[in-house]
Amino acid sequence: MTAMTSSASPAQPPRTPRPPLNRRLAEFGTTIFAEMSALALKTGSINLGQGFPDTDGPEEIREAAVRALRDGRGNQYPPGPGVPELRAAIVEHQRRRYGLTFDPDTEVLVTAGATEAIAAALLGLLEPGDEVVALEPYYDSYAACIAMAGGTRVPVTLRPSEETGEGVTDRRFRLDLDELRDAVTDRTRLLLINTPHNPTGTVLTRAELTAIAELAVERDLLVVTDEVYEHLVFDDAEHLPLAAFPGMRERTVTIGSAGKTFSFTGWKVGWVTGTAELVTAVRSAKQFLTYVSSGPFQYAVAEALALPDTYFEEFRAGMRAKRDLLATGLTEAGFEVFRSAGTYFITTDIRPLGESDGFAFCRSLPERAGVVAIPNAVFYDHREAGAPFVRFAFCKRTEVLTDAAERLRKAFAH
Known part of the structure; x- marks a missing residue:
């Protein structure tokens, strides 16, 4: 009887481990909005970071x-x-x-x-x-x-x-x-x-x-x-x-x-x-x-x-008043404020406050002022171009914006 030869497959090289996340998305972690909103809840701060109104529509x-x-x-x-x-x-x-x-x-x-x-x-x-x-x-x-x-x-x-x-x-x-x-x-x-x-x-x-x-x-x-x-x-x-x-x-x-x-x-x-x-x-x-x-x-x-058109006109006028309220408070606190011609966001430059790192500034802002904002650098590929800029949302109730502006003035105005 002829002996049977082994037909076992050669050993396969070990596979290189690969992370679960698709490499196209590897550069994108948890959004800054989730991070800052969680920080607002943790510290009881006024959330002017994420752009959502705090009142319902009509x-x-x-x-x-x-x-x-x-x-x-x-x-x-x-x-x-x-x-x-x-x-x-x-x-x-x-x-x-x-x-x-x-x-x-x-x-x-x-x-x-x-x-x-x-x-x-x-x-x-x-x-x-x-x-x-x-x-x-x-x-x-x-x-x-x-x-x-x-x-x-x-x-x-x-x-x-x-x-x-x-x-x-x-x-x-x-x-x-x-x-x-x-x-x-x-x-x-x-x-x-x-x-x-x-x-x-x-x-x-x-x-x-x-x-x-x-x-x-x-x-x-x-x-x-x-x-x-x-x-x-x-x-x-x-x-x-x-x-x-x-x-x-x-x-x-x-x-x-x-x-x-x-x-x-x-x-x-x-x-x-x-x-x-x-x-x-x-x-x-x-x-x-x-x-x-x-x-x-x-x-x-x-x-x-x-x-009717009156709804859109009144909506715009109300938001413009809120923009002006927050812009005034930010200016009095020492921020350089850029004119917001549209949206419900204001971008500021923090360098007049002696700051230059928007990420560090926003992560410390809840403890320093009880307010949350978003570092603009997260919206840039060229992070250095956005480093000193910080965004505040003004789509909030007037009393909330008034409170936030006063907190910012107390924390930074000299």
């Missing part, structure tokens, strides 16, 4: 959501693109305010807030290796969503500047259009624009938006424009949707949100508008994220978008 809109729940509207899966009533209301809002026309059946998509809209747009429009030019500092989800899509982010930094006219010094962050143009390469797929701009409070001007539009047309670029603070512009600033500029409607995905305008951030109702081709691309990604969300709230937001 009572009639809250009741509209209750009616929808009781009437069984939206309690089951709503249509994938969003309920028809909301899509029609979004279209009418864009027509009435900006003269933009969209087809509610093919050119509107309702999302789980603007954050999902950003994610779905980038996942749907980018291929691995595509470059995305974004205005820095930027909302932290931009960087993570670009990474998840396999794209490469290319920051163009908004830089602080001063202009003095008629005895008044205007401090704001400005876009260098030459730097923007130089950032575009043959690998650039998309411009990611945010106006009104979080965290700096800058509102891009007509001249700046015209230059962006001309660049996008010249280089055949797509544009995703985050306009969630469209109704929060102050003084002489004006919100101008990029899609309304020549050559831009066919290449622009515009993102809007109910949370910022109606103070129901927990409802998570956002939307995108654009050509049918672009919206289809975004929906192709969105359908595998949440599929649908916020059913009853969609009906309520449809009613909110139809509120």
Whole structure:
């Protein structure tokens, strides 16, 4: 009998251990908002870090959501693109305010807030290796969503500047259009624009938006424009949707949100508008994220978008008064305050206080003043460019802002 030979497989080399987290997300830890909000709770501080109102929006809109729940509207899966009533209301809002026309059946998509809209747009429009030019500092989800899509982010930094006219010094962050143009390469797929701009409070001007539009047309670029603070512009600033500029409607995905305008951030109702081709691309990604969300709230937001102009005017005026209250307190405490032309955030420079590290300053601020803020550096790739800047939110009750301003004055004014 012939002996059988062994057929055992050769020993395999040990596998190299790999961390559980996808390497594309390895640079993103717990968000600074979670860290600072936890610190606010731990210390009993006033939270001017995370941008959410501390009061609800209009009572009639809250009741509209209750009616929808009781009437069984939206309690089951709503249509994938969003309920028809909301899509029609979004279209009418864009027509009435900006003269933009969209087809509610093919050119509107309702999302789980603007954050999902950003994610779905980038996942749907980018291929691995595509470059995305974004205005820095930027909302932290931009960087993570670009990474998840396999794209490469290319920051163009908004830089602080001063202009003095008629005895008044205007401090704001400005876009260098030459730097923007130089950032575009043959690998650039998309411009990611945010106006009104979080965290700096800058509102891009007509001249700046015209230059962006001309660049996008010249280089055949797509544009995703985050306009969630469209109704929060102050003084002489004006919100101008990029899609309304020549050559831009066919290449622009515009993102809007109910949370910022109606103070129901927990409802998570956002939307995108654009050509049918672009919206289809975004929906192709969105359908595998949440599929649908916020059913009853969609009906309520449809009613909110139809509120009279007086609502939007009063909302803006109230926020402007809160901005001025907090800006005055910060100035009296010794901060250098940048003019917030839009959003509900104020960016400050802490160097007049003898400080230069925003992270260290914000982590010590609860103990020193009983107030929580956010270090702007977290919104930068070039951390050194944002190191001395700190953001405060003023979407809080007047008495809360008054208390915070007094705490800051006591802690830092000399």
